[in-house]
Amino acid sequence: MVEREVTVVPKEGLHARPAAMFVKEAKRYTSTDIVVVKGETEANAKSSLKLMTLGAKHGDTLIIRADGDEEEAAADALAALISQEEE
Amino acid sequence: MQEHARLTGIGASEGVAVGPVFVHRPGELKPDRERIPEGEVDAELERFKASVAVVVERLAETADELRDAGNESEAGIFDAHAEMAEDPDLQEGVEERVRDLQSPEAAILEVGEEYAGMFAAMDDEYMAARADDVRDVAAQIASQLMGREATGLASLGTPSVVLASSLAPSDTARIPKGMALGFVTAEGSKTSHVSIMARSMGIPAVVGVGPRLEGVFDAKVAAVDGSEGYAVADPDPETVEGFEAKMRTMAEERTALEKYRYVEARTSDGRRIEVAANLGSAKDAEDAISQGAEGVGLFRTEFLFMERDQLPTEEEQYESYSAVTRAFGERPVVIRTLDVGGDKDLPGVDQPVEENPFLGWRGIRMCLDVPELFKPQLRALLRAGAHGNLKIMFPMVADVSEIRAAKKILDECRDELESEGTEFGPVSVGVMVETPAAAILAEALAPEVDFFSIGTNDLVQYTLAADRGNERLRHLQSADHPAVLKLIGLTCQAARDASIWVGVCGEAAGEPALIPKLVELGVTELSMSAPSIARAKKIVSEL
16 A cells, blocks of 8 residues: 655646546556545545545645555556646 | 516527526425335346436437537536446445435435535535536436436427526436527526526527526516526517517528628628638538538647547548548648647656646647657648648747748658658648747748748737636737737738738637738638638628
8 A cells, every 4th residue: 555645736626627637547547446535534536526525625735545456656646646737 | 477577687698589488497306215125126226327327328428419519618517427427436325225225216316415415515616516416417317217307308398488596407408409499597607507508509598687587487488688688577569579570680680691601702802811610620521611611721630639548540630631621622621730738638648747838848849849749640631631622730830940840750751651652642831820939930931831820819828928718817818909910910921922821710710800900911811610600701791
């Protein structure tokens, strides 16, 4: 299992397009379980509904936790995605 | 009941209509059964999965239809709904409940409501709107499970004016074609789903009327004026007459434009102005021709590269470019090489994260650096050139060296095709003038190319240093600005001196107020979205 601590960069937070892109990326790692942790709450990174209930805003700190065959790649890719500026 | 009640709101979609009222009252959906017998858990779970699949497919179909109609942002809503319907956590929640012997229809409504509650409780307008989305999706799955239509709208059999507090995307999408004459809603703004849908369907709409609307739910007839932004419930004969007169005038205007649709536009002093269409995919070619397009002034190739895992092959690109070139026969088709930057993902290309993707590594800058991206596209374009009048246009040029480098690679591709014995055609080459640098350097660029096409949208943004998406800068987002017009003038002058032609392919090309100015400056081709073509031809003919 690996963990990455990241700060949410997109202005809209983990909503709308950023959330959709995040989930799309997460779903590529079929054999890896990925959760996003905000404070006390955890959400399945492959569920956009659950992810949105985190209400992660611009500037929030999140932990991405991946466990499985491609845990390193998954955690890195998702961490990079959420640290990226939206257009 | 208040007769002839006039309801003022926001004119969200142009046009007028009068017709019988249909009130959409989304009653709360109640599950048929609360519990299921013990032995049927597996069968019920299967039913649930099958229902989700049906709903997802329907949503995907709607998204495709909207996308084909060029309605990308609305299509995105249905994509998001499809994704919600398939959401693993939503499914898990239902599965757990069904294993506890709750009926799947009760379970999906309950789980949907749970999420909706969470979203609604969040202190954020955007999230509150997601609550309605989840409810909408859950209701669709439950209705499918119970074998009934989610709303009466789907079975609307008489062309009617639809009145509702609000209309969800799934509501408007399921109205049978031709059955909605107009929309009047209590909630909503110009950018609500219903407004965007109404505009894309060409149906008049008045939104944001307020709670007063419920007071006229018992009206028999309603008149809607989506241009002025008001509706009248049970209009008196005089009002109806007024509306009918307005409908006639609008129809006459359309007919008046009709006769210009297929003319070759010429100014009164005999200058010929070609009026062409901007296209995003070869599928739209037929429609553009039927609207009067005399060619394609801008064919965007980005769609071939997006939303996929691998770059498109040369063959795939060749098919697409040939299709559009063939459709237009001898008429010119200007195809722009890939213009993507850090704002969009490109499969197989390592794109850096940029602070300013619109001032970044994009367009020809990227293509020149990534030959495995550029060459297959150029080869495909040269090959497609054998089937019609194809012209290649390079975007984001800011320096003469760029166009020279691009032409050199094009020559290499030509040589390769020649030595392979592959058929290709003569293609002319142009620069998309969209950076101020290209306009200022037009004199130096002109001898290098066969034509210029001015991309006014970006030229405005780059010249006035005003972000296209920034609402507060609206006064700096028109090509009708002396600085922009000066650059267009420079471009035209340089083109005249070098005896090459100049087109305009930005939004300005279709703007009635700008067309005379562009023609006067020396532009001889105007390329716009297809529905604007007839009007542009009329304006040119009257110059």
